[in-house]
Amino acid sequence: MEPGLDTKQRDIPGAATLSVDNIGGIDETEVTFHHGVTVLSGRNATNRTSLLQAIMAALGSEQASLKADADEGQAVLEFGDETYRRTLERRGGTIVTDGDPYLDDPELADLFAFLLETNEARQAVARGDDLRELIMRPVDTNAIKAEIEQYEQQKRELDERLSELDDLENRLPDLEAKRTRLTDEIESLQADLEEAREELEETNVDVEQRREEESELEEKLAELRDTRSELETVRDRIETERESIEALEDERDEVEARLESLSSGDETEVSRLEAEIDTLQAEKAELSQEISQLQSTIQFNEQLLDEQESVLPDVATEDDDGPVTDQLLADSESVTCWTCGSSVPRDQIETTIEQLRSVRQERIEERSEISSELDERRETLSEINENKTEYRQTQRRLDSIDDELDRRQDRLDDLTDDREALTDEIDDLETTIDDLETDDYSGVLDQHKEVNQLEFELERKEREREEIDDEIDEIEQRLDDRSNLQERREDVTDELTDLRTRIDQIEADAVEGFNEHMENLLEVLGYDNLDRIWIDRTRREVREGRRKVERSSFDLKIVRSTDDGAAYEDTIGHLSESEREVTGLVFALAGYLVHDVYETVPFMLLDSLEAIDAERIAKVVEYFESYVPYLVVALLDEDAQAVDVEHEVVSDI
Template identity: 80%
Template sequence: MESGLDTKKREVPGQATLSVDNIGGIDDAEVSFRQGINVLSGRNATNRTSLLQAIMAALGSDQVSLKADADEGTATLEFGDDTYRRYLQRRNGTITTDGDPYLEDPELADLFAFLLESNEARRAVARGDDLRELIMRPVDTNAIQAEIEEYEQRKQRIDDQLDELDDLEQRLPDLEAKRTTVTDEIETLQADLEEAQAELEETNVDVEERREEQSELETKLEELRSTRSELERTRDRIETERESIEALETEREEVQEQLESLSTGDETEISRLEAEIDALQDEKADLSEEISQLQSTIQFNEQLLDEPDSVLANTEANGGDGPVTDQLLEDGETVTCWTCGSSVARDQIETTVDQLRSVRQERLEERSELSSELDERRETLSNINENRTEYQQTQRRLDSIDDEIDRRNDRVDELTTDREALTDEIDELETEIDELETEDYSGVLDQHKEVNQLEFELERKERKRDEIEDEIASIEDRLRERGDLEARREDATDELTDLRTRIDQIEADAVEAFNEHMENLLETLEYDNLDRIWIDRTSREVREGRRKVSRSSFDLKIVRSTADGAAYEDTIDHLSESEREVTGLVFALAGYLVHDVYETVPFMLLDSLEAIDSERIATVVEYFESYVPYLVVALLDEDAQAIEGDHDVITNI
């Protein structure tokens, strides 16, 4: 699974102990948990949410707050033989963290394990957010795509090599036929040479008195043979150089065409793109800062609504008798404003928080659009730079080809001069030999010439046979690579298949998990006239930079039935608050399971379940227990009493 969460599965101890100082509304506390269900039972404003935040802090989350009157806080989790400690400090109005938490990257846990009221997975369903984007957010799709492109290139290189082997294999029959022909010609030449040598031996006359002339003649004949052999080699080298020049000129035309098709880009356009990228990055950074501030404000106000004591100054510590706190505990309809100190209706603050959430969502969408624009500008600039680099490389290749053509032309000129000199030398030798010939010796001279010519031709054919055999041996050596190349190609193909289906498989698993658990829970929870809730996975065309790609979409479907049993499709807006909360929790559970979060963080935290009735809360909690090693749930006393079975209940925090 591609995500930022720790990928190493850890052993889960049977018990955990948490020590807390100055987190949320907690001065100091120590609480122990055991595997299974752990219920935090109590009224509102009894620091249950603060304790959940302390667990999150020790596990690695940054979505925590310090006590309002404290500048430092700690959360320490003793888990088996290991201890994980997190330090929080307030600096310039923001909270910084340090220490050694359980997780290096809490992204998956924040999304799918820490299910407080503000949890994004829970809220995504109610707000109608992009469920597919949220499920796939921990998956580094860019890295997967880059890996796909790398394996495609690797596979293409192997395919090119296999095609080359196919071409070489097709040449073998022709080469073997040529070898057979040349071998037959060699055998014929060897027979002719043996016959000519025998005839020369038989017809050799006694020319003892002219031995000096014979010796000189034989020397000239040997020189003639050697010179002819050198002339033939020179002609072969000239032909080879000309073939190379022809191939280079063909390559030069191809490179020239490639060069003309490339653009080096306009410096003004590059400067403009770089300036736009800088501006978009600054704008995105500003939006990220604003989103972070909005999130902090939302969390602060949510905590103010749930646990006023955790954010209001301790009035007794400043000499007061605590009437504001008493009033908060007695009257749940008003809350003391943390900015001006006046009493404000709870629903007014809730409305403000909803407005802040809407603004935050708008900013998130703006940031997403900016990211798309930024990616498009970067891709354009990258393409220009790649073209410039390719242009320069192509120009260097063209210059190299020109140099090579010039060098080979010079070599052809040199060899042509050598060939002309050798031709002149042969003419001179033949003239000298003719002058040495006599009437009595003319037959012997002819036989000498024939033997020399046969020896020369035999040497040339043997050299040609050796060249053919070397080429055949080279091809056979290359063909032995086929098995290894085919195995590597199969590996690359398998890896490509896995990479291309990985994203699709995660999406399919998430939809299947949600639909299965939603069906199971709805059957048990027995909501009136709510027949089915499921995710329908469809595909649609979207633009990514300059390209259009196919992307999956998760559409939430709801079917109800009338009193007379007629089914009809409904929308998320018409779900009751209880139904929406259950749907959001099941969606979070699907993410928890499909990303195997339970393997790396054994805790799931549940809070703000008041919209669901007690019996259904008990059903949901008991259902979730089957999939989570440590399930910690914050409940009101009356809801906690509905939880059956063996479980821990924590009331004093």
């Protein structure tokens, strides 16, 4: 994304008013924000972080704490013509949230917009965690894979239909050649029949006493012709039934072979997997709840430190090194608990916070492992269920084939009986006709037989040509639909290409965005001997369930230079605190832009920037302001004074 992209030109209200009751360390306050940068300026323990938590609460985040001495609190955001409300209530030792916040799902905002000190994107960079996992977490890769499978199935079906059309098209030349040959044969038969009929008419046998025999003979000849035609039809039907039976028997062999390779399913195994899935889901839910509680506890203790951090009053001058200063320094080493009033050493609280963070990270890793196990169990269960379904469908198809074979065999037996009866009937008719023939009349009878035979043959050829005409018409009609099938296949192929590259494109955009913004900011911030920080996207083989697959990995690379200009590679652990903070913020900005978070929530919140010097903070704020509709930054007074971009200042919270 090019620097200076003005996302604030979207249809976003120009002002937002936040009302807060009992959030963090705030009793009650109301603040109005406008497009652009708002700086929360003040010393430590002036509720700047609490106000940011209140904004997060109204927007939908769970990462907000209730005031220690209150049983309920709320954050109300008036944004344009809409009002969004979030309430917090203490029930049985836990904090319960309710209301109608701005976001239904705050995951994207928690990761890439709410950049407080404990923000996971900032912490992941500082700890050297898996950055690829973090940037891809909001992407439902399983849904994309399922969609890919659906489109692949559609493409296979379309390919099969198109291949079938190709086969049909290849048959057309043979069918047309056969039709041409039949047409020639029919024309020849028509000519022969016309000639035979003319010869019969020219033959004049004027034997009065034979007229009765002639009438009976013609009747028998006509009956013979009809019986032969019926016999030919029965023979055709017998051949068709035999071909159908052979095809069904071949299909039956294939279905039986397929059935042997399938399983009807082990219900015990299914029950075991379902029980394991239920158990793992329950464990994952418990871990998620524990992680959320740990996060709330961490934030509470951090807020406790922020709200009671000692700031030396103006009465202590450079020459004051007496009892008052000593007393202030002594007080700064301890913190008074809001809930019980006892005094606790500051370093003890800080140690506890670090321990809680470590435990939270362990729980996150445990949850990730359980998620992998869940995916594996679900995949196995899905395979079993699919196998069972296919087994039942295959068994039903086998039963259907057996029934169809029985029906066709019965028809074949009946047709065979009909053929034998017709053959016997023809033999009887031919014997009768032979008995009716006389020497004087034999020539006429031969001519009658020839005409009958020609008529029968002509009828058979015409019927065969009609069948070929029908088949050609059907093929041509189906071929007319090929262009539509090809268009659908192109659409499905395009969609498949988009789905297959979507994950890869998100990764590439995230890496490109981070590298571009990191390069721009390093050039502006001017860190000594820090030449470049970038993400190198590589491919690694990892285990996913029971399979090994290739997956992208984001490797953070750092290059420094010595005083004499020699470059060398460094690690994240050797970065200064300021450099790490800037790197974490840039990574969060890359996620903010690649996931279009500004379309979901128009706010970005920045806190805990003290590790960066005032001049560089001002440049970071100016850079981020180009990409965020509402940028709210919590700064110390001296850092706030260095901000050059046009901004509002809130100092009374």
